[in-house]
Amino acid sequence: xxxxxxxxxxxxRVEDVPDSSLTHPxxxxxxxxASCICGSDLWPYASKPDDGPxxxxxxxxxxxxxxxxxxxxxEPGDLVVAPFAISDNTCEFCREGLHTSCVHDQAGxxxxxxxxxxxxxxxxxxxxxxxxxxxxxxxDSALMPSLLTLSDVFGTGYHAAxxxxxxxxxxxxxxGDGAVGLLAVLSASRLGAERIILMGRHPARTDLGRQFxxxxxxxxxxxxxxxxxxxxxxxxxxxxxxxAVGAMPAYQQAVGAVRPGGVISRVGVPQYEDxxxxxxxxxxxxxxLAGGPAPVRAYIEELMPAILDGSIEPGKVFDTTTDLDxxxxxxxxxxxxxxxxVLIIP
Amino acid sequence: xxxxxxxxxxxxRVEDVPDSSLTHPxxxxxxxxASCICGSDLWPYASKPDDGPxxxxxxxxxxxxxxxxxxxxxEPGDLVVAPFAISDNTCEFCREGLHTSCVHDQAGxxxxxxxxxxxxxxxxxxxxxxxxxxxxxxxDSALMPSLLTLSDVFGTGYHAAxxxxxxxxxxxxxxGDGAVGLLAVLSASRLGAERIILMGRHPARTDLGRQFxxxxxxxxxxxxxxxxxxxxxxxxxxxxxxxAVGAMPAYQQAVGAVRPGGVISRVGVPQYEDxxxxxxxxxxxxxxLAGGPAPVRAYIEELMPAILDGSIEPGKVFDTTTDLDxxxxxxxxxxxxxxxxVLIIP
Numbered sequence: 001x002x003x004x005x006x007x008x009x010x011x012x013r014v015e016d017v018p019d020s021s022l023t024h025p026x027x028x029x030x031x032x033x034a035s036c037i038c039g040s041d042l043w044p045y046a047s048k049p050d051d052g053p054x055x056x057x058x059x060x061x062x063x064x065x066x067x068x069x070x071x072x073x074x075e076p077g078d079l080v081v082a083p084f085a086i087s088d089n090t091c092e093f094c095r096e097g098l099h100t101s102c103v104h105d106q107a108g109x110x111x112x113x114x115x116x117x118x119x120x121x122x123x124x125x126x127x128x129x130x131x132x133x134x135x136x137x138x139x140d141s142a143l144m145p146s147l148l149t150l151s152d153v154f155g156t157g158y159h160a161a162x163x164x165x166x167x168x169x170x171x172x173x174x175x176g177d178g179a180v181g182l183l184a185v186l187s188a189s190r191l192g193a194e195r196i197i198l199m200g201r202h203p204a205r206t207d208l209g210r211q212f213x214x215x216x217x218x219x220x221x222x223x224x225x226x227x228x229x230x231x232x233x234x235x236x237x238x239x240x241x242x243x244a245v246g247a248m249p250a251y252q253q254a255v256g257a258v259r260p261g262g263v264i265s266r267v268g269v270p271q272y273e274d275x276x277x278x279x280x281x282x283x284x285x286x287x288x289l290a291g292g293p294a295p296v297r298a299y300i301e302e303l304m305p306a307i308l309d310g311s312i313e314p315g316k317v318f319d320t321t322t323d324l325d326x327x328x329x330x331x332x333x334x335x336x337x338x339x340x341x342v343l344i345i346p
Numbered sequence: 347x348x349x350x351x352x353x354x355x356x357x358x359r360v361e362d363v364p365d366s367s368l369t370h371p372x373x374x375x376x377x378x379x380a381s382c383i384c385g386s387d388l389w390p391y392a393s394k395p396d397d398g399p400x401x402x403x404x405x406x407x408x409x410x411x412x413x414x415x416x417x418x419x420x421e422p423g424d425l426v427v428a429p430f431a432i433s434d435n436t437c438e439f440c441r442e443g444l445h446t447s448c449v450h451d452q453a454g455x456x457x458x459x460x461x462x463x464x465x466x467x468x469x470x471x472x473x474x475x476x477x478x479x480x481x482x483x484x485x486d487s488a489l490m491p492s493l494l495t496l497s498d499v500f501g502t503g504y505h506a507a508x509x510x511x512x513x514x515x516x517x518x519x520x521x522g523d524g525a526v527g528l529l530a531v532l533s534a535s536r537l538g539a540e541r542i543i544l545m546g547r548h549p550a551r552t553d554l555g556r557q558f559x560x561x562x563x564x565x566x567x568x569x570x571x572x573x574x575x576x577x578x579x580x581x582x583x584x585x586x587x588x589x590a591v592g593a594m595p596a597y598q599q600a601v602g603a604v605r606p607g608g609v610i611s612r613v614g615v616p617q618y619e620d621x622x623x624x625x626x627x628x629x630x631x632x633x634x635l636a637g638g639p640a641p642v643r644a645y646i647e648e649l650m651p652a653i654l655d656g657s658i659e660p661g662k663v664f665d666t667t668t669d670l671d672x673x674x675x676x677x678x679x680x681x682x683x684x685x686x687x688v689l690i691i692p
Binding site: 093096098100101163260261266269270272273274275276277278279280281282283284285286287288289290291292293295 | 439442444446447509606607612615616618619620621622623624625626627628629630631632633634635636637638639641
């Protein structure tokens with residue numbers, strides 16, 4: 001079978017590898033029918049040192065080909081979606097909806113598995129009962145792009161809004177017009193926010209943001225961008241700021257744009273460890289900080305019906321489709337911002 | 347009249363100053379009957395450069411002597427308590443209970459007022475209608491120490507617990523056995539927490555913590571202290587960690603002791619601006635950060651009845667009483683940890 005490797009910054013290769021196969025009685029083998037490239041893949045694509053290749057891809061839909069003897073919730077032939085975190089769905093954290101902190105010793109992120117990845121023809125899925133969710137459609141359904149967003153990007157945008165406490169009484173700023181930011185806009189809108197300010201400078205993306213529910217777009221950055229958000233929000237910033245980038249300037253923008261007593265909700269993977277949280281940033285104005293890797297498994301059942309009935313179309317974030325051969329070019333196009341998000345049909 | 351000045355680190359003086367007097371129509375003049383030294387006063391006492399004296403004290407009870415023509419809620423003869431933040435109690439933030447972010451141009455912290463302070467014989471209170479709260483007892487009431495804690499230390503401990511979302515389903519760690527930490531224990535207990543772990547190493551203080559509701563005391567610090575909390579909490583830490591110190595080691599301890607998906611609630615004034623909040627600290631386990639300077643004005647009416655009916659006695663945090671002459675010694679005793687909290691009867 002073929003699978004995607006990142007060798008070093010800018011060096012993506014699709015290569016032949018031994019077929020994935022069951023190794024644990026709780027595994028499922030899934031033939032991948034749709035996958036994609038994540039904005040978070042672009043961080044190692046920009047900076048990975050040349051210290052050996054890693055398998056890539058953590059968002060996919062596929063058809064179950066085989067299951068271990070202890071798997072009971074899916075069977076060969078089922079179409080399934082996998083969240084970007086592997087979990088048993090039964091431990092104390094999973095039961096609380098925090099599947100990204102599952103305590104099972106096989107739990108974790110796809111990106112931490114050395115020999116499996118979603119940008120491939122097939123994949124071994126650990127803890128299949130906990131991880132996989134059946135889809136009630138055929139693999140050729142036109143809903144496939146939107147259903148694929150349940151594996152990460154929509155659930156991540158939704159987590160940002162939920163962790164930020166968005167409701168009909170909160171104003172919201174979303175920093176970042178990548179796919180997660182745009183789906184955070186959609187999520188904030190679904191949760192009832194009436195004022196949603198999208199900070200982004202790529203008109204094709206911010207136009208989609210408006211379709212998803214953004215009421216205002218601010219293209220300025222830094223201090224100028226902060227001033228623009230404050231002007232739009234009565235001078236004090238918005239109740240919630242969703243930071244969907246992960247870079248320090250985006251965090252600083254969030255600190256400037258949030259209202260005293262408000263929340264900064266982060267879902268962009270932080271490219272920093274230390275950041276300002278003292279009296280002059282978060283403490284003085286009682287600003288709260290929330291967010292983290294999204295337990296998307298917790299949201300799949302909640303978000304799927306609106307996709308199935310056509311009332312929302314989060315799959316609009318895919319503006320490019322390719323096969324496995326096109327994956328290296330897909331990374332390049334996303335890094336160059338020529339593509340918003342690349343769908344892969346292996 | 348006499349008032350307290352901090353000249354430089356370790357140099358506290360009580361000096362004669364011109365009598366405080368009304369300067370705005372919304373002012374009240376208050377003759378102070380009880381005041382105290384705050385744990386937060388010890389930060390400048392430890393480190394203030396020799397760049398000119400500043401007035402000290404932001405917690406007091408007193409009797410109104412005079413009021414400006416626009417003051418309507420208090421009158422001469424009233425016994426009143428003042429929170430450590432001056433606020434109008436009518437702006438959008440005050441109405442939301444965030445009086446520390448009051449937008450009135452006379453709002454702010456006592457510590458920012460150049461010519462007034464609570465460790466003195468009298469004080470001019472700006473925005474008297476918003477700031478002062480009448481006490482329904484006489485100035486010689488035995489409840490005075492407990493009522494004085496409404497000006498800061500009890501409200502701050504309570505804010506820590508409220509901002510942390512403490513309830514009957516949350517386990518709680520309190521870092522710091524100072525007066526705020528101990529009253530955070532009392533607050534967590536009142537909010538229903540059944541497991542309250544107090545981290546502190548001064549037996550007289552942790553004994554009081556047990557009286558206030560601590561179920562466990564951990565005297566170890568650093569990694570050892572974190573391990574002890576984890577052992578007491580099923581291996582994962584507690585749902586809420588209240589950080590009532592403000593120093594970086596206390597923050598690091600909080601990061602180690604909090605459960606994935608939990609909250610660190612800070613009320614110790616941070617002695618740092620940057621701190622770890624990236625994937626390896628807060629982001630990865632979806633830990634939230636909350637807290638800030640407590641809007642104690644918002645809590646006074648809520649907390650007072652239990653003091654008046656004797657069901658709680660937060661004033662037990664005062665273990666020393668002095669007059670104004672004893673204030674420099676009081677600072678020294680608190681800094682040396684010979685006193686927990688010093689009550690001043692001017």
